[in-house]
Amino acid sequence: MTRIQANLLLTLVALIWGSAFVAQQQGMADVGPLLFTGVRFLIGAAVVLPLAMAEWRRLGRERRPLTRADGWHIAGLGGLMTLGAVMQQVGIQHTSVTNAGFLTAVYVPLVPVLAWLLLRQVAHWSVWPAAGGCLVGAFLLSGAHELRIGLGDLWVLGSAVPWAVHVLMVGRWADRMGAPFLVACGQFAVCGVLSLAAAFATEPVRWAGLQAAAGPILYTGVLSVGIAFTAQVVAQRYAQAADAAIILSSETLFAAAFGAVLLGERLDTAGLAGCGLMLACILLVQLVPLAGTLRRRRILTNPSN
Template identity: 65%
Template sequence: MNRIQANLLLVVIALIWGSAFVAQSQAMAHIGPMMFTGLRFLIGALVVLPFAAAEWRRQSAKGHALTRRDLAKIGGLGGLLLLGAAMQQIGIINTTVTNAGFLTALYVPLVPVLGYLLLRQLPHWSVWPGALACLVGAFLLSGARTLQIGVGDLWVMTSALPWAIHVLLVGRFADRMAAPFAVALGQFLVCGLVALAWGLMFEPANREAVRAAAWPLVYTGVMSVGVAFTAQVVAQRYAHAADAAIILSSETLFAAGFGFVLMGDRLNSSGLAGCALIFVSMVAVQVLPSLNTMRSNWNAPRER
């Protein structure tokens, strides 16, 4: 997979995640956030299980079985996934789909900052204004209108930190292990089992409530977790973490679109300006790094 293919796959992932905000919001009318998080990630684990099993057999046959250290890293990714997903889901209870989608984008500027501080990765210069544009876009949607941030907004904003660290590390770990499906399965199981245990202990639930939330659970479990999160692990083996963060932030555009069509959410002029900033930054971070390469190819002497 080359860089362009990986980036296109990341756009598809963002589309799926953006659509999932509606289902996540609807599920909260029936079951608690931790119960929902646990069940949907376990459904996602079932989706990826056959692929992980086949991958495990191939790796074992080549003598490349995962070590305990690898399993510990996968467990850490699962913990980050749990923190991000749980805080985001709790926040969705008390905010709109559109706000949740845009505020989730706050992880975007954190990725290049943490990448430099923790891993000494210096991204292309276009990432810095692009990340800042995403941050301003999120602020325009929720902060600039009222200068007030609700409790739900704070939960979603806090989820940005574990999301950022997860985006920074997931491709790095999967590439070193050469086992993207095993990485996906392991992190889903850790996240799903811990969240479900928490939900069973502290949240009211019964069969009727779970049955009423069946459609959001199936959609987010299969598509958002099983397909999109697994595809993220694959795509980020070939995409720079900072670039991936900006592309994945387009989920906020899709969340706003689905919220408008399916739930009646509306954007005012500042919200639309925020959409435009995130979209422009997403395009710029793809085009600008390629300009030097295109210019060099254009100026290179051609054989006659």
């Protein structure tokens, strides 16, 4: 898979996540955030399980079984996913969707910063203005012109840290193991079990609530988790972590589009400007490095020019 193909697949992931925002909003009316998170991630694990089992058998035939360290890495990804998903869901209960949408986007500039601090990876120069532009675009799109930090805002802001680390590490570990479906299934299962255990300990768990939220749970479990998160793991084996963060931030743009179509929401001038700025940043982070690569190839092919 080429870098462009990986970036296009990540764009599809962002589109699915944007559409799932509507289902998540509707499902939260009947169940708590921990129960919703736990059930949908277990459904996602079940969707990927056949592919994971086939991959396990293939690794056995190739005499490349996963090690105990690989298992700990998968568990670590599941723990990061649990922290990010649950903290965000808890925060949304105590803040506006506007504030939550802006604060979640903080993970975008965090990824290249953490890549530099933790892995000493120097990102292409285009990542930095694109990350800042995406953050400004999310601010305009959310309409958070008078942002006030409350308890819910702090929960959502805190969720940006585990999401950023997850984006940074998922491609690195999946590529090292050569088992993207096992990584995806494993992290989903860990997130689902941890969230469900916490739900039984802290939330009212009622069958009637699960029945009422069955549609949103199935939609987000199959598409948002089973398909989109798995595609993220596959694509990030071939995409730069900072690029992935920028592209995945377009989830906000797609959420606005689906909100307009399905819920009748309309964007003001600032929101439209935010959409345009985010789209420009997504194109910037993909096209500028590609242009540089093509220029270097042309120079190597025709050194006299």
